[in-house]
Amino acid sequence: MSHTRILVVPGGMQIGAVALANAAIHKIIELHEERLADPEHPAPHTLVALRDPREVPPSSLQQSATTPAQAFPAEHFPALAQKIEDPSLFTGVDLIVSTSGSTSGAPHLVGLSVEALLASANATHLALQGPGRWILALPTHHIAGAMVLVRAAVAGTDPLIVDSPDTFRPSALLPAIAGATENPEVPGYLSLVPTQLAACLEAGEEVLTAMRSLAAILIGGAATQKALLERAKQAGLKIVTTYGMTETCGGCVYDGTPLPGVQVRAVDRDGANRLAISGPVLMNRYLDADSPFFDEGGHTWLLTGDLGVITGGGVVRVEGRADDVILTGGLSVAPGQVLNALLDIPGIADSWVTATPDEKWGQIVTALVVPQEMPHSPEQMQALGRMVRDQVGSRIGRAYAPRRVVAVEALPCLNGVKIDRIAAHTIAEDECRPERDWRR
Numbered sequence: 064m065s066h067t068r069i070l071v072v073p074g075g076m077q078i079g080a081v082a083l084a085n086a087a088i089h090k091i092i093e094l095h096e097e098r099l100a101d102p103e104h105p106a107p108h109t110l111v112a113l114r115d116p117r118e119v120p121p122s123s124l125q126q127s128a129t130t131p132a133q134a135f136p137a138e139h140f141p142a143l144a145q146k147i148e149d150p151s152l153f154t155g156v157d158l159i160v161s162t163s164g165s166t167s168g169a170p171h172l173v174g175l176s177v178e179a180l181l182a183s184a185n186a187t188h189l190a191l192q193g194p195g196r197w198i199l200a201l202p203t204h205h206i207a208g209a210m211v212l213v214r215a216a217v218a219g220t221d222p223l224i225v226d227s228p229d230t231f232r233p234s235a236l237l238p239a240i241a242g243a244t245e246n247p248e249v250p251g252y253l254s255l256v257p258t259q260l261a262a263c264l265e266a267g268e269e270v271l272t273a274m275r276s277l278a279a280i281l282i283g284g285a286a287t288q289k290a291l292l293e294r295a296k297q298a299g300l301k302i303v304t305t306y307g308m309t310e311t312c313g314g315c316v317y318d319g320t321p322l323p324g325v326q327v328r329a330v331d332r333d334g335a336n337r338l339a340i341s342g343p344v345l346m347n348r349y350l351d352a353d354s355p356f357f358d359e360g361g362h363t364w365l366l367t368g369d370l371g372v373i374t375g376g377g378v379v380r381v382e383g384r385a386d387d388v389i390l391t392g393g394l395s396v397a398p399g400q401v402l403n404a405l406l407d408i409p410g411i412a413d414s415w416v417t418a419t420p421d422e423k424w425g426q427i428v429t430a431l432v433v434p435q436e437m438p439h440s441p442e443q444m445q446a447l448g449r450m451v452r453d454q455v456g457s458r459i460g461r462a463y464a465p466r467r468v469v470a471v472e473a474l475p476c477l478n479g480v481k482i483d484r485i486a487a488h489t490i491a492e493d494e495c496r497p498e499r500d501w502r503r
Contacts, residue, residue, distance in 0.1 A: 066107045066108055067107065067108045067109075067110070067130075067131055067150075067153050068107050068108070068109050068110075068128050068129070068130065069109075069110055069111070069112050069128070069129055069130070069131055069134040069153075069159075070087050070090070070109065070110070070111045070112070070124055070127045070128055070129075071112045071114060071119055071127050071129055071134050072084050072087045072111060072112070072113060072114070072119070072121075072124075072127050073113075073114055073115075073116035073118070073119045073120065073121055073204070074113045074114060074115065074116055074202050074203040074204020074205070074208065074209070075115070075116035075202050075203065075204060075228065076199075076200075076201075076202050076203075076208075076224075076225070076227065076228040077116060077121070077228050078224055078226065078228075079121045080116050080121045080203070081199065081203055081212075081222075081224050083121050083122070083123070083124065083127070084111075084113060084203040084204075084209070084212060085203075085212050085215075085216075085221075085222060086124055087111040087113075087124060087127075088111065088158075088209070088212045088213055088216055089216055090109065090111070090124065091109060091110065091111055091157045091158065091177050092177060092180075092181070092213075092216055092217075094106060094109055095157070095177040095178075095181075108153065109128075109157075110153060110156055110157045110158065110159065111157065111158050111159070112134055112158075112159040113158070113159070113160050113161075113203060113204040113209055114161075114204055115161075115204050116202075116204070131147050131152070131153065132147050132148075135147055140172075140351065142350075142351035142352070143172075143350060143351055146350070146351075152350060153174070154347075155174075155176050155347045156174035156175065156176060156347050156348070156350075157175065157176055157177040157180070158174075158175045158176075158177070158180060158209070159172055159173065159174055159175070159350065160172075160173050160175065160204065160205070160206050160209055160309055161173070161204070161309075162308070162309045162310075163205060163309075163477050163481050171309075171349050171350075171351060171352050172349065172350040172351045173206075173309045173310055173346050173349060173350075174346060174347045174348050174349070174350050175312060175346050175347060176346075176347050178343065179312050179343060179344050179345060179346065179347070180210070180213045180312055181213070181217060182312075182324065182342075182343035182344050183210060183213070183311075183312035183313065183315065183322070183344040184210065184213045184214040184216075184217040185217065186315075186322035186323045186324055186325065186344065187210075187214060187314075187317075187322065188214070188217070188218070189322070189323045190317050190320075190322050190323065191250065191252065191278065191279050191303070192250040192278045192279070193250065194214075194217065194218030194219070194220070195218060195220070195243075195249050195250035195251055195252050195278060196215075196218070196220050196223060196242065196243035196244075196246075196249055196250070196251045196252065197211045197214050197215040197218070197220070197222050197223070197243070197252050197253075197254075198211075198222070198223045198225060198236070198239045198240065198243050198251070198252065198253040198254075198277075199211045199212070199215075199222045199223065199224050199225060199239075200225040200227070200231065200236065200239075200253065200254065200255060200259065201254060201255070201256070205309075206307075206308070206309040206312065206313040207254055207256075207283065207284055207313050207314075208254075209313075210254075210312060210313040210314075211254055213312075214252075220249075223238075223239040223240075223242045223243050224239065225239050226238075231258075231259050231262060233259075233262050233263045233265075233266035233270045234266065234269075234270060236253070236263070236270060236273065236274070237269070237270065237273055240253070240273040240274065240276065240277065241273070243277065244276045244277065250277075250278030250279070251276065251277045251278055252277065252278060252279050252280075252281070253274070253277050253279075253280045253281070254280075254281040254282075254283075255280060255281070255282055256282070256283070256284040256285055256481075257282060257284070257285050257287040257288065257291060258285075258476070260280070260282055260287075260291060260295060260302075261291055264291070264294055264295060264298060271298050271299070271300070274300050275298075275299045275300060275301075277300075277301060278301060279301050279302075279303050280295075280300055280301060280302050280303065281303050281305050281314060281317075282295075282302055282303065282304050282305065283304065283305035283306065283307065283313075283314050284481055285481050285482060287304060287406075288406040288407075288412075288413065289403070289406055289407055290406070290407065290409075292304065303317050303318055304317070304318055304319075305317055306319075306379065306381055308367065309346070310345065310346045310355070310365055310367075311325075311340055311344050311345060311346070311365065312344045312346075315327075315340060315342070315344050316379045319378035319379050319380065320377070320378065320379070321342075321379065322342075322344070324342045324343050324344070325340065325341070325342035325343075325344060326340070326341045326342055326362070327339070327340050327341075327373065327379050328341075328364075328373060329371055329372055329373055330364075330366070332366070332385070334395075335370055335385055335388065335395075335397075336370055336371060336372055336382075337366055337367060337368075337369065337370060337371075337385055338367045338369045338370070338371040338379070338381065339357075339364040339365060339366050339367065340364065340365045340367060341362040341363060341364045341365070345363065345365050346365075355367075368384050368385050368386055369381050369382075369383070369384060369385065370382045370383050370384065370385050370388070370397050370399060381399060382397045382399035382400050383397045383398040383399025383400070383402065383416075384398070384399075387416075387417070387418075387484075389416075389417075389418040389426050389427075389428050390418075390425060390426055391418070391421075391424045391425060391426050391427055391428060391466075392423075392424045392425065394462055394463075396428055396463050398416035398417070398428075399416075400459055400463065401416045401428060401430070401455060401459065401463055401464075401465065402414060402415065402416045404454070404455040404458040404459050405430055405432065405451065405455060405465075407454075407458065408450075408451065408454045408455075410434060410435050410436070411432050411433065411434060411435070411451070412433045412434065412435050413432075413433040413473075413474055414430055414431060414432045414433065414474075415430070415431045415474050415482055415484075415487050416428065416429070416430055416431075416465070417429050417431070417484070417487055417488045417491050418488075419467060419488075419491050419492055421466070424466070427465075427466040427467050427502075427503075428463065428464070428465045428466055428467070429465060429466075429467040429468075429469065429491050430451060430455075430465040430467070430468050430469070431469050431471050431474060431487055431490065431491055432447070432451060432468060432469070432470055432471070433470075433471055433472065433473060433474060434447060434470055437470060437472065438470055438498055438499070439498060440498055441497035441498050443498070444468075444470060444497060444498050444499060444500065444501050445501055447468065447470060447501065448467075448468035448501025448502075448503075449501075451464075451465060451468045452464045452465055452466070452468065452503060465503075466502065466503040467491075467500070467501065467502045467503070468500075468501045469490070469491050469494045469499060469500050469501075470499050470500075471490060471499075474487060475487055475490065
Protein backbone atom coordinates (compact mmCIF):
# COMPACT_ATOMS: atom_id res chain seq x y z
CA MET A 64 0.00 0.00 0.00
CA SER A 65 2.97 2.30 0.50
CA HIS A 66 3.42 2.26 -3.26
CA THR A 67 -0.03 3.69 -3.92
CA ARG A 68 -0.74 7.39 -3.63
CA ILE A 69 -4.05 9.05 -4.34
CA LEU A 70 -4.52 12.60 -5.56
CA VAL A 71 -7.82 13.72 -4.02
CA VAL A 72 -8.92 16.71 -6.08
CA PRO A 73 -12.15 18.70 -6.30
CA GLY A 74 -14.39 18.64 -9.31
CA GLY A 75 -17.15 21.15 -9.96
CA MET A 76 -16.90 24.12 -12.30
CA GLN A 77 -14.82 26.65 -10.37
CA ILE A 78 -11.87 27.61 -12.57
CA GLY A 79 -9.27 26.87 -9.88
CA ALA A 80 -10.69 23.43 -9.15
CA VAL A 81 -11.00 22.63 -12.87
CA ALA A 82 -7.36 23.58 -13.38
CA LEU A 83 -6.36 21.16 -10.62
CA ALA A 84 -8.54 18.35 -12.02
CA ASN A 85 -7.11 18.99 -15.47
CA ALA A 86 -3.55 18.81 -14.13
CA ALA A 87 -4.37 15.56 -12.32
CA ILE A 88 -5.80 13.99 -15.51
CA HIS A 89 -2.67 15.03 -17.39
CA LYS A 90 -0.54 13.50 -14.62
CA ILE A 91 -2.02 10.01 -14.87
CA ILE A 92 -1.82 10.08 -18.69
CA GLU A 93 1.78 11.26 -18.50
CA LEU A 94 2.70 8.48 -16.04
CA HIS A 95 0.98 5.94 -18.30
CA GLU A 96 3.06 7.06 -21.28
CA GLU A 97 6.25 6.97 -19.20
CA ARG A 98 5.52 3.42 -18.06
CA LEU A 99 4.88 2.30 -21.62
CA ALA A 100 8.36 3.57 -22.46
CA ASP A 101 9.89 2.16 -19.26
CA PRO A 102 8.01 -0.68 -17.49
CA GLU A 103 10.47 -0.32 -14.58
CA HIS A 104 9.53 3.31 -14.02
CA PRO A 105 10.21 4.03 -10.31
CA ALA A 106 7.27 6.36 -9.63
CA PRO A 107 4.61 5.00 -7.21
CA HIS A 108 1.23 3.99 -8.50
CA THR A 109 -0.62 7.30 -8.66
CA LEU A 110 -4.36 7.56 -9.13
CA VAL A 111 -6.84 10.42 -9.01
CA ALA A 112 -10.05 10.57 -6.97
CA LEU A 113 -12.39 13.29 -8.22
CA ARG A 114 -14.67 14.56 -5.46
CA ASP A 115 -17.58 16.90 -5.06
CA PRO A 116 -15.98 20.35 -4.48
CA ARG A 117 -17.98 20.69 -1.26
CA GLU A 118 -15.93 17.82 0.16
CA VAL A 119 -12.42 18.96 -0.70
CA PRO A 120 -10.99 22.45 -1.26
CA PRO A 121 -8.62 23.28 -4.14
CA SER A 122 -4.94 23.18 -3.24
CA SER A 123 -2.14 21.81 -5.42
CA LEU A 124 -1.33 18.38 -6.78
CA GLN A 125 1.45 17.96 -4.25
CA GLN A 126 -0.81 18.93 -1.35
CA SER A 127 -3.61 16.70 -2.63
CA ALA A 128 -1.47 13.53 -2.49
CA THR A 129 -2.48 11.17 0.29
CA THR A 130 -2.65 7.50 1.23
CA PRO A 131 -5.63 5.23 0.47
CA ALA A 132 -6.62 5.10 4.15
CA GLN A 133 -6.59 8.90 4.37
CA ALA A 134 -8.42 9.28 1.07
CA PHE A 135 -11.18 6.86 2.10
CA PRO A 136 -11.67 7.14 5.90
CA ALA A 137 -13.86 4.40 7.32
CA GLU A 138 -16.41 6.81 8.81
CA HIS A 139 -17.23 8.19 5.36
CA PHE A 140 -16.59 5.05 3.27
CA PRO A 141 -17.69 2.12 5.46
CA ALA A 142 -17.94 -0.24 2.44
CA LEU A 143 -14.17 0.11 1.98
CA ALA A 144 -13.24 -0.37 5.64
CA GLN A 145 -12.41 -4.07 5.22
CA LYS A 146 -10.83 -3.63 1.78
CA ILE A 147 -8.60 -0.60 2.14
CA GLU A 148 -5.57 -2.66 3.19
CA ASP A 149 -5.93 -5.05 0.23
CA PRO A 150 -3.15 -4.17 -2.28
CA SER A 151 -5.27 -5.45 -5.17
CA LEU A 152 -8.11 -2.98 -4.56
CA PHE A 153 -6.46 -0.28 -6.67
CA THR A 154 -4.67 -2.55 -9.15
CA GLY A 155 -5.32 -1.26 -12.65
CA VAL A 156 -7.24 1.76 -11.35
CA ASP A 157 -6.09 5.27 -12.33
CA LEU A 158 -9.23 7.38 -11.84
CA ILE A 159 -12.01 7.08 -9.27
CA VAL A 160 -15.33 8.78 -10.01
CA SER A 161 -18.58 8.36 -8.10
CA THR A 162 -21.79 7.53 -9.87
CA SER A 163 -24.57 10.06 -9.40
CA GLY A 164 -26.59 7.64 -7.27
CA SER A 165 -28.43 4.37 -7.65
CA THR A 166 -32.08 3.65 -6.92
CA SER A 167 -31.16 3.22 -3.27
CA GLY A 168 -29.59 6.65 -3.33
CA ALA A 169 -26.08 5.35 -2.62
CA PRO A 170 -23.49 6.23 -5.27
CA HIS A 171 -20.81 3.71 -6.19
CA LEU A 172 -17.08 4.35 -6.45
CA VAL A 173 -16.05 3.44 -9.99
CA GLY A 174 -12.44 2.53 -10.68
CA LEU A 175 -11.36 3.38 -14.23
CA SER A 176 -8.06 2.57 -15.90
CA VAL A 177 -6.19 5.11 -17.97
CA GLU A 178 -6.39 2.62 -20.87
CA ALA A 179 -10.20 2.75 -20.73
CA LEU A 180 -10.19 6.56 -20.54
CA LEU A 181 -7.91 6.80 -23.58
CA ALA A 182 -9.93 4.20 -25.49
CA SER A 183 -13.09 6.20 -24.88
CA ALA A 184 -11.51 9.50 -25.92
CA ASN A 185 -9.99 8.02 -29.09
CA ALA A 186 -13.25 6.26 -30.03
CA THR A 187 -15.14 9.53 -29.56
CA HIS A 188 -12.77 11.35 -31.89
CA LEU A 189 -13.16 8.55 -34.46
CA ALA A 190 -16.94 8.89 -34.27
CA LEU A 191 -16.79 12.68 -34.66
CA GLN A 192 -14.45 14.75 -36.82
CA GLY A 193 -11.19 13.90 -35.07
CA PRO A 194 -9.42 15.54 -32.12
CA GLY A 195 -10.43 19.14 -31.50
CA ARG A 196 -11.04 21.87 -28.92
CA TRP A 197 -13.37 20.81 -26.12
CA ILE A 198 -15.58 23.17 -24.10
CA LEU A 199 -16.19 22.27 -20.45
CA ALA A 200 -19.68 23.19 -19.27
CA LEU A 201 -20.23 20.24 -16.90
CA PRO A 202 -18.88 19.52 -13.40
CA THR A 203 -15.65 17.54 -13.53
CA HIS A 204 -16.46 15.19 -10.63
CA HIS A 205 -19.05 13.55 -12.87
CA ILE A 206 -17.87 11.38 -15.73
CA ALA A 207 -19.18 13.59 -18.54
CA GLY A 208 -17.13 16.53 -17.31
CA ALA A 209 -14.09 14.38 -16.52
CA MET A 210 -14.14 12.94 -20.05
CA VAL A 211 -14.05 16.45 -21.54
CA LEU A 212 -10.72 16.87 -19.75
CA VAL A 213 -9.48 13.49 -20.98
CA ARG A 214 -10.47 14.20 -24.60
CA ALA A 215 -8.77 17.58 -24.47
CA ALA A 216 -5.62 15.95 -23.09
CA VAL A 217 -5.66 13.34 -25.85
CA ALA A 218 -6.16 16.06 -28.46
CA GLY A 219 -3.22 18.00 -27.02
CA THR A 220 -5.39 21.04 -26.36
CA ASP A 221 -6.53 22.91 -23.27
CA PRO A 222 -10.22 22.69 -22.31
CA LEU A 223 -12.13 25.93 -22.66
CA ILE A 224 -13.90 26.47 -19.35
CA VAL A 225 -17.36 28.02 -19.24
CA ASP A 226 -17.27 30.57 -16.43
CA SER A 227 -20.72 29.80 -15.02
CA PRO A 228 -20.05 27.81 -11.83
CA ASP A 229 -23.29 28.34 -9.92
CA THR A 230 -26.13 28.48 -12.45
CA PHE A 231 -25.59 27.67 -16.11
CA ARG A 232 -25.87 30.77 -18.28
CA PRO A 233 -25.93 30.19 -22.06
CA SER A 234 -24.26 33.57 -22.66
CA ALA A 235 -21.22 32.26 -20.75
CA LEU A 236 -20.65 29.86 -23.65
CA LEU A 237 -19.78 32.68 -26.05
CA PRO A 238 -16.10 33.25 -25.10
CA ALA A 239 -15.48 29.49 -24.95
CA ILE A 240 -17.06 28.87 -28.35
CA ALA A 241 -15.05 31.71 -29.84
CA GLY A 242 -11.87 30.07 -28.56
CA ALA A 243 -12.90 26.59 -29.67
CA THR A 244 -13.67 27.68 -33.21
CA GLU A 245 -10.96 30.28 -33.89
CA ASN A 246 -9.06 27.81 -36.10
CA PRO A 247 -11.46 26.58 -38.81
CA GLU A 248 -9.29 23.51 -39.41
CA VAL A 249 -9.76 22.30 -35.82
CA PRO A 250 -13.27 21.13 -34.83
CA GLY A 251 -14.90 22.58 -31.74
CA TYR A 252 -16.92 20.35 -29.43
CA LEU A 253 -19.35 20.89 -26.55
CA SER A 254 -21.02 18.48 -24.14
CA LEU A 255 -24.32 19.41 -22.45
CA VAL A 256 -27.24 17.88 -20.60
CA PRO A 257 -30.80 18.37 -21.92
CA THR A 258 -31.68 21.16 -19.48
CA GLN A 259 -28.67 23.15 -20.67
CA LEU A 260 -29.63 22.62 -24.31
CA ALA A 261 -33.16 23.84 -23.57
CA ALA A 262 -31.76 26.97 -21.94
CA CYS A 263 -29.55 27.61 -24.98
CA LEU A 264 -32.51 27.36 -27.36
CA GLU A 265 -34.29 30.05 -25.34
CA ALA A 266 -31.23 32.30 -25.07
CA GLY A 267 -31.54 34.08 -28.41
CA GLU A 268 -29.87 34.24 -31.77
CA GLU A 269 -26.43 35.35 -30.57
CA VAL A 270 -25.93 32.12 -28.62
CA LEU A 271 -27.43 29.96 -31.38
CA THR A 272 -25.26 31.57 -34.05
CA ALA A 273 -22.17 30.76 -32.01
CA MET A 274 -23.31 27.19 -31.32
CA ARG A 275 -23.84 26.54 -35.04
CA SER A 276 -20.09 26.88 -35.54
CA LEU A 277 -19.39 23.84 -33.36
CA ALA A 278 -18.62 20.54 -35.08
CA ALA A 279 -20.73 18.57 -32.59
CA ILE A 280 -22.76 19.11 -29.42
CA LEU A 281 -23.02 15.95 -27.33
CA ILE A 282 -26.26 15.59 -25.38
CA GLY A 283 -26.60 12.99 -22.64
CA GLY A 284 -27.04 12.32 -18.96
CA ALA A 285 -30.84 12.12 -19.09
CA ALA A 286 -33.74 11.33 -21.39
CA THR A 287 -34.10 14.03 -23.99
CA GLN A 288 -37.43 15.24 -25.28
CA LYS A 289 -37.77 14.48 -28.99
CA ALA A 290 -39.28 17.91 -29.54
CA LEU A 291 -36.20 19.48 -27.91
CA LEU A 292 -33.86 17.56 -30.22
CA GLU A 293 -35.95 18.53 -33.22
CA ARG A 294 -35.89 22.21 -32.23
CA ALA A 295 -32.12 22.06 -31.83
CA LYS A 296 -31.62 20.45 -35.22
CA GLN A 297 -34.00 22.91 -36.88
CA ALA A 298 -31.91 25.69 -35.31
CA GLY A 299 -28.91 24.31 -37.19
CA LEU A 300 -27.13 22.73 -34.22
CA LYS A 301 -25.12 19.57 -34.85
CA ILE A 302 -26.58 17.44 -32.07
CA VAL A 303 -25.24 14.00 -31.15
CA THR A 304 -27.25 12.06 -28.54
CA THR A 305 -25.21 9.86 -26.24
CA TYR A 306 -25.87 6.88 -23.97
CA GLY A 307 -23.45 5.60 -21.38
CA MET A 308 -22.57 5.72 -17.72
CA THR A 309 -19.69 6.24 -15.35
CA GLU A 310 -18.89 2.52 -15.69
CA THR A 311 -18.27 2.97 -19.45
CA CYS A 312 -16.23 6.20 -19.25
CA GLY A 313 -19.37 8.13 -20.13
CA GLY A 314 -21.10 7.99 -23.49
CA CYS A 315 -20.30 4.84 -25.47
CA VAL A 316 -23.28 4.91 -27.86
CA TYR A 317 -23.69 7.93 -30.16
CA ASP A 318 -26.98 8.46 -31.98
CA GLY A 319 -27.85 4.83 -31.22
CA THR A 320 -24.59 3.47 -32.67
CA PRO A 321 -21.90 1.99 -30.38
CA LEU A 322 -18.51 3.72 -30.56
CA PRO A 323 -15.73 1.91 -32.42
CA GLY A 324 -14.66 -1.10 -30.37
CA VAL A 325 -17.83 -1.12 -28.24
CA GLN A 326 -20.43 -3.87 -28.44
CA VAL A 327 -23.95 -3.64 -27.03
CA ARG A 328 -26.46 -6.46 -26.80
CA ALA A 329 -29.74 -7.19 -25.05
CA VAL A 330 -29.72 -10.19 -22.70
CA ASP A 331 -32.65 -11.86 -20.98
CA ARG A 332 -32.55 -11.44 -17.22
CA ASP A 333 -35.65 -12.47 -15.29
CA GLY A 334 -37.80 -12.06 -18.38
CA ALA A 335 -36.55 -8.55 -19.18
CA ASN A 336 -34.19 -7.37 -21.91
CA ARG A 337 -31.20 -5.86 -20.08
CA LEU A 338 -28.52 -4.03 -22.04
CA ALA A 339 -24.99 -5.42 -21.74
CA ILE A 340 -21.86 -3.62 -22.93
CA SER A 341 -18.43 -4.93 -23.86
CA GLY A 342 -15.28 -3.20 -25.08
CA PRO A 343 -12.15 -1.35 -23.98
CA VAL A 344 -14.10 1.48 -22.31
CA LEU A 345 -15.34 -0.61 -19.38
CA MET A 346 -14.41 0.23 -15.81
CA ASN A 347 -11.96 -1.97 -13.95
CA ARG A 348 -14.25 -2.53 -10.96
CA TYR A 349 -16.50 -1.05 -8.33
CA LEU A 350 -14.41 -0.33 -5.27
CA ASP A 351 -17.38 -0.64 -2.93
CA ALA A 352 -19.82 -3.07 -4.54
CA ASP A 353 -20.10 -6.47 -6.19
CA SER A 354 -18.97 -6.97 -9.77
CA PRO A 355 -21.60 -6.37 -12.48
CA PHE A 356 -19.58 -8.30 -15.09
CA PHE A 357 -20.17 -11.65 -16.75
CA ASP A 358 -18.04 -13.51 -19.30
CA GLU A 359 -19.51 -14.93 -22.47
CA GLY A 360 -18.26 -15.63 -25.97
CA GLY A 361 -14.71 -14.72 -25.04
CA HIS A 362 -15.75 -11.23 -23.92
CA THR A 363 -16.35 -9.55 -20.59
CA TRP A 364 -19.75 -7.86 -20.46
CA LEU A 365 -21.06 -5.17 -18.13
CA LEU A 366 -24.66 -5.94 -17.23
CA THR A 367 -26.29 -2.53 -17.01
CA GLY A 368 -29.39 -1.61 -15.09
CA ASP A 369 -31.05 -0.45 -18.30
CA LEU A 370 -33.73 -2.10 -20.37
CA GLY A 371 -33.43 -1.87 -24.12
CA VAL A 372 -33.51 -3.47 -27.52
CA ILE A 373 -31.20 -3.62 -30.53
CA THR A 374 -33.16 -2.94 -33.70
CA GLY A 375 -32.72 -4.84 -36.94
CA GLY A 376 -30.48 -2.03 -38.14
CA GLY A 377 -28.23 -2.38 -35.10
CA VAL A 378 -29.50 0.77 -33.36
CA VAL A 379 -29.50 0.70 -29.56
CA ARG A 380 -32.80 1.83 -28.08
CA VAL A 381 -32.91 2.41 -24.31
CA GLU A 382 -36.30 1.81 -22.67
CA GLY A 383 -35.67 2.66 -19.03
CA ARG A 384 -34.21 1.18 -15.86
CA ALA A 385 -34.75 -2.47 -15.00
CA ASP A 386 -35.28 -1.62 -11.33
CA ASP A 387 -37.92 0.92 -12.33
CA VAL A 388 -40.24 -1.62 -14.00
CA ILE A 389 -43.78 -1.04 -12.77
CA LEU A 390 -45.94 -4.08 -11.94
CA THR A 391 -49.52 -2.95 -12.35
CA GLY A 392 -52.42 -5.42 -12.40
CA GLY A 393 -50.12 -8.25 -13.49
CA LEU A 394 -48.62 -6.19 -16.32
CA SER A 395 -44.94 -5.18 -16.42
CA VAL A 396 -44.51 -1.63 -17.71
CA ALA A 397 -41.11 -0.20 -18.62
CA PRO A 398 -41.18 3.49 -17.63
CA GLY A 399 -38.95 4.41 -20.57
CA GLN A 400 -41.58 3.68 -23.19
CA VAL A 401 -44.14 5.71 -21.24
CA LEU A 402 -41.65 8.56 -20.82
CA ASN A 403 -40.90 8.66 -24.54
CA ALA A 404 -44.60 8.99 -25.26
CA LEU A 405 -44.99 11.71 -22.62
CA LEU A 406 -42.11 13.74 -24.01
CA ASP A 407 -43.83 13.82 -27.41
CA ILE A 408 -46.98 15.50 -26.07
CA PRO A 409 -47.31 19.17 -27.07
CA GLY A 410 -47.55 21.40 -24.03
CA ILE A 411 -45.49 19.07 -21.79
CA ALA A 412 -42.09 20.65 -21.19
CA ASP A 413 -40.64 17.75 -19.21
CA SER A 414 -41.75 14.57 -17.50
CA TRP A 415 -40.75 11.60 -15.38
CA VAL A 416 -42.42 8.24 -14.76
CA THR A 417 -42.55 6.35 -11.48
CA ALA A 418 -44.91 4.02 -9.59
CA THR A 419 -47.15 4.76 -6.64
CA PRO A 420 -49.12 2.25 -4.53
CA ASP A 421 -52.72 1.43 -5.38
CA GLU A 422 -55.14 -0.80 -3.51
CA LYS A 423 -56.65 -2.32 -6.65
CA TRP A 424 -53.69 -2.48 -9.05
CA GLY A 425 -50.82 -2.90 -6.60
CA GLN A 426 -48.92 -0.12 -8.36
CA ILE A 427 -50.05 2.40 -10.91
CA VAL A 428 -48.06 4.16 -13.60
CA THR A 429 -47.59 7.72 -12.34
CA ALA A 430 -46.42 10.58 -14.53
CA LEU A 431 -44.81 13.70 -13.12
CA VAL A 432 -45.30 16.34 -15.78
CA VAL A 433 -44.03 19.88 -16.16
CA PRO A 434 -46.78 21.53 -18.21
CA GLN A 435 -46.09 24.73 -20.09
CA GLU A 436 -49.21 26.09 -18.36
CA MET A 437 -49.67 24.94 -14.78
CA PRO A 438 -53.21 24.02 -13.72
CA HIS A 439 -54.76 26.31 -11.09
CA SER A 440 -57.94 24.39 -10.30
CA PRO A 441 -59.08 20.77 -9.92
CA GLU A 442 -60.96 21.10 -13.23
CA GLN A 443 -57.84 22.19 -15.10
CA MET A 444 -55.88 19.34 -13.50
CA GLN A 445 -58.54 16.85 -14.54
CA ALA A 446 -58.36 18.09 -18.11
CA LEU A 447 -54.56 17.83 -18.07
CA GLY A 448 -54.63 14.33 -16.61
CA ARG A 449 -57.17 13.03 -19.11
CA MET A 450 -55.23 14.59 -21.99
CA VAL A 451 -51.97 12.98 -20.87
CA ARG A 452 -53.57 9.55 -20.42
CA ASP A 453 -55.33 9.75 -23.78
CA GLN A 454 -52.21 10.88 -25.64
CA VAL A 455 -49.99 8.18 -24.15
CA GLY A 456 -52.69 5.55 -24.62
CA SER A 457 -53.03 6.40 -28.30
CA ARG A 458 -49.28 6.00 -28.78
CA ILE A 459 -48.40 2.85 -26.84
CA GLY A 460 -51.72 1.35 -25.69
CA ARG A 461 -54.25 2.15 -23.00
CA ALA A 462 -52.87 -0.49 -20.62
CA TYR A 463 -49.55 1.39 -20.42
CA ALA A 464 -51.00 4.89 -20.04
CA PRO A 465 -50.61 6.67 -16.68
CA ARG A 466 -53.46 6.20 -14.26
CA ARG A 467 -52.11 9.06 -12.21
CA VAL A 468 -50.70 12.43 -13.33
CA VAL A 469 -48.98 14.88 -11.01
CA ALA A 470 -48.21 18.43 -12.19
CA VAL A 471 -44.95 19.98 -10.93
CA GLU A 472 -43.16 23.24 -11.57
CA ALA A 473 -39.87 21.43 -12.24
CA LEU A 474 -38.32 18.00 -11.84
CA PRO A 475 -35.76 17.49 -9.06
CA CYS A 476 -32.21 16.99 -10.33
CA LEU A 477 -28.91 15.72 -8.95
CA ASN A 478 -26.29 18.43 -9.51
CA GLY A 479 -28.40 19.79 -12.35
CA VAL A 480 -27.51 16.76 -14.47
CA LYS A 481 -29.75 13.74 -13.80
CA ILE A 482 -33.23 13.31 -12.46
CA ASP A 483 -33.19 12.68 -8.71
CA ARG A 484 -35.37 9.59 -8.90
CA ILE A 485 -35.82 9.25 -5.15
CA ALA A 486 -36.90 12.88 -4.80
CA ALA A 487 -39.24 12.52 -7.79
CA HIS A 488 -40.83 9.42 -6.24
CA THR A 489 -41.24 11.23 -2.92
CA ILE A 490 -42.97 14.15 -4.65
CA ALA A 491 -45.37 11.73 -6.33
CA GLU A 492 -46.14 9.88 -3.10
CA ASP A 493 -46.69 13.07 -1.08
CA GLU A 494 -48.79 15.07 -3.55
CA CYS A 495 -52.53 15.00 -2.88
CA ARG A 496 -53.83 18.46 -3.84
CA PRO A 497 -56.66 18.14 -6.38
CA GLU A 498 -55.27 21.04 -8.43
CA ARG A 499 -51.99 19.11 -8.85
CA ASP A 500 -53.00 15.44 -8.67
CA TRP A 501 -55.26 13.52 -11.07
CA ARG A 502 -56.15 9.85 -10.77
CA ARG A 503 -58.03 7.64 -13.19
